[in-house]
Amino acid sequence: MNSRVTVIMRSKNSAWVIGQALSGLFSQHRRDFELLLVDSGSTDATLDIARRFPCRVIQIAATEYFPGAVLNKAIQQAQGEILVFQNSDAVPLAPNALEQLLEPLESGQADATFARQLPRPEAHTWVRRDYSLAFPSQGVPPSWMVYSLPFAAMRRAAWERHPFYEDAWGSEDTEWGHWARQNRVVARYVPEALVMHSHNYTLRQLYGRRFIEGEADAFILQDKVSIPRFLRRLCKSWARDAGAHLVAGDLLGLMLSLPRRWVYHWAYWKGHTLGERRKKTGSQDTSIGQRVVLKRG
Incomplete structure (x- = not known):
């Protein structure tokens, strides 16, 4: 296993989908990565499913989960020079999704990348509309979509310049994207890297x-x-x-x-x-x- 790339996945009670997410990851053309799974108190079969795949598991209590802080601590334990972030409910839709996500980093064209997210088949109409706007099939996303972590990657050196935001609970990817834009750090949208990810929130x-x-x-x-x-x-x-x-x-x-x-x-x-x-x-x-x-x- 090549430690150049580390995939960091966060989970909690994801048994309904994490098997799809991990199967998609381990079906990629690129397999030269280590997987680090951070689970925040799952009470379903999430960990049983995850342990069917080669991964290193970090378990924390649900009350200890603050997204930016958890990511920063996980990265400190990661071996990779390139960090990949995949949500436990984000399913790669093509075997070259990871390859496409990494290419701008490895060719020196970008410091960070993020993928195109397609809504699930059962997504509500308003969710579909929002996703079509946020993640276009080509070109660049709207100005407010600066970075999105459900499937994304960055150089460790870029993270070292600016670790994830811990001042509030959430929006750690948005804050990092705004910092990147203000500091001429290139965070590139890669529409060819396709994952399925959406929520029909109550x-x-x-x-x-x-x-x-x-x-x-x-x-x-x-x-x-x-x-x-x-x-x-x-x-x-x-x-x-x-x-x-x-x-x-x-x-x-x-x-x-x-x-x-x-x-x-x-x-x-x-x-x-x-x-x-x-x-x-x-x-x-x-x-x-x-x-x-x-x-x-």
């Missing part, structure tokens, strides 16, 4: 995800939220969703689109205001966002 889960994104953005973007901005974003995103649902003939999705987008933007608002308060007071307490996420599954 409203409770959606609230948790958007809350932590809002909190993190208060630190990353150094901006402030306002009622007019909240309403503009709500109306704009709902209008886009409504159009997508009408085109798809998804009347149930259309009926749910307004409450879903309300939760989406309201949770972001609440998280962002927390982040603003933390910045103002200098609070280092990152546990509130963690509790919001864990409470909502």
Whole structure:
């Protein structure tokens, strides 16, 4: 096994999909990697499935899981000069996905790369619309999509310049991508590297995800939220969703689109205001966002 490449995978109760993710990984043309699995308290068959594959397992308690900090500690134990990140629910869709992801790094064209994510067959209409915008089939993604870790890679030297963000729970990839852009570090989108990855979040889960994104953005973007901005974003995103649902003939999705987008933007608002308060007071307490996420599954 070549220790030049380390794949880091994070898991928790992923038995429903981790077998697909690992089978996809170990079916790649590129097999010269070590796999480091960080599991945060799985209570299902996740670890039993994972141990069918050659991997090194690090187990932590669910309450110890803070994404940026966990990644930084895992990287310290990794042997690779190139670091690959694969979510336990991200399934490579072609045997050359890893090869395509690594090529710009190994040819010296980029310092980091991230893949194109395709939604699952059961993805809701609004999820499909969002993914088609965020991960185009060619060209470059929108300006706000700076980096995405479900399937991504970077040189260890790039990480050493800027380890992952630990000031808030979540958005560690977004913060790293913004830093890269500001410091002329090349993070390249590789649409030829295809993985399947998406979530049909419940409203409770959606609230948790958007809350932590809002909190993190208060630190990353150094901006402030306002009622007019909240309403503009709500109306704009709902209008886009409504159009997508009408085109798809998804009347149930259309009926749910307004409450879903309300939760989406309201949770972001609440998280962002927390982040603003933390910045103002200098609070280092990152546990509130963690509790919001864990409470909502």
